[in-house]
Amino acid sequence: MASTTITELNDRARDIFRVVVENYLESGSPVGSRTISKLAGFSLSPASIRNVMQDLEELGLLAAPHTSAGRMPTELGLRLFVDGMMQAAEPSxxxxxxxxxxxxxxxxxxxxxxxxxxxxxxxxxxxxxxxxxxREVVLRQFGFVPLSRHQAMAVLVGQDGSVENRVVAIPDGVTPAMLIEAGNYISARLSGLTLGDARGRLAREIGAGRAMLDRISAELVSQGLAVWSEDGERRPxxxxxxxxxxxxxxxxxxxxxxxxxxxxxxxxxxxxxxxxxxxxxxxxxxxxxxxxxxxxxxxxxxxxxxxxxxxxxxxxxxxxxxxxxxxxxxxxxxxxxxxxxxxxxxx
CATH class of the missing domain: 3.30.450.40 (GAF domain)
Structure with a gap:
């Protein structure tokens, strides 16, 4: 039953099957033999159409939701129609x-x-x-705006023009000047890099003593980049x-x-x-x-x-x-x- 193909159906069965499917997709209601017999191009009696529909039902392509109702396509029938008979209409x-x-x-x-x-x-x-x-955001500009003694707003501008804000905790002893220094460092040294690449370069520069940042500022920069990387991984x-x-x-x-x-x-x-x-x-x-x-x-x-x-x-x-x-x-x-x-x- 699952191996039925359009070529295995004769012309009469194909025509009736197509009409049942198309009418069902349009109306959502089972299609009866009398409805089909009234359509142009069909010279068959309702009884003859019912016999063909019964054959299609035995093939698993049509089903009758109620004893006296018409037929509607099964999932197998819909698959056969979509793969072998559907004529796609281009969007207007x-x-x-x-x-x-x-x-x-x-x-x-x-x-x-x-x-x-x-x-x-x-x-x-x-x-x-x-x-x-x-995808990871590519950095263009980064800055910190102080909110309180222990919090700052980290502002990231991406190369695609996107702007995002995150509230981050800041280490003890961070001054407004350090926030400016950290933002300037990221914008000047890490611009054009993805967040992952920026974190990698920062770690290498700190390790080699080339970061031009004191310990607290370096910690602040690392934390700011980490917030976005972790958030990106969790982003829906x-x-x-x-x-x-x-x-x-x-x-x-x-x-x-x-x-x-x-x-x-x-x-x-x-x-x-x-x-x-x-x-x-x-x-x-x-x-x-x-x-x-x-x-x-x-x-x-x-x-x-x-x-x-x-x-x-x-x-x-x-x-x-x-x-x-x-x-x-x-x-x-x-x-x-x-x-x-x-x-x-x-x-």
Missing amino acids: AAERAAISARVDTGGPIEEALAAATSVLSGLSSCAGMVLVPQ VLIVRGQANLIDQGAAADLERVRQLLEELEDKEEIVRLLDSAREGAATKIFIGSENKLFSLSGSSVIAAPYRGADGRVVGVVGVIGPTRLNYARVVPMVDFTAQTLSRLMG
Whole structure:
């Protein structure tokens, strides 16, 4: 059953299967034989169509939720449709313009990634997700602003123009002049380096007696750099936007599924692992229902595509999650275009 391919179906079965899937994805309701018989291009009686649908059900491609109801595609049927029959529709000019405008803001890359998930969520009516590139900030300028006898505000300016603040504890005996000296040292000697490289150079210069800092100032500089390095390692690498889109008009009839999906979205580590698996392919990947363990209970689908950095290597993944009744033909190219837009931005 799992090995069924489109080529194994005759023309009549393929046509009826395609109509059932497309109508179900559009309406969310099972499709009956009488509905199909009224469509242009079908000269078959409802009884003949029912016989074909029964054959497709025996192959595991369709299912009947109720005895008297029509048929709807199974997860296996959706997989067969997506892989062998779906005709993807390119994003419209308005959709492409909306994605490009929201992503290319000229600000820090994290803002662009958050914007990408938001616009993708809005256009697809799904929840948008993106894996943030794991990268270290490159220093441009660094300074300390005194707050009290034992605390200072460390201000870091990155080469990408990003500005971040952290409150740090300062050693006893540190004066405002020492804070200025420490900030000037970092800006002058360590600018252009990643945080890891800056910490390494500082350790070598202190070890060789070339740091031009007294012991307390050197301790202050080390502590300031350490705060950012440790924070970067703990920084969330997943952005999720648009969970509210999952509670759509059809959700009232299936609140348990929606509740389960929202719970699953709280498991950030599992989602990261899932999206990470999309790094391996060059194209957009589609996970349908129980094909992925994490979302098997809610019966949800994930569409994800990798995006690349300046050197062409994959640095992250962007995608959406929604019910298996997604408009795959529209959403797949949309996710792919967003990934291409992010790749151009990162390049």
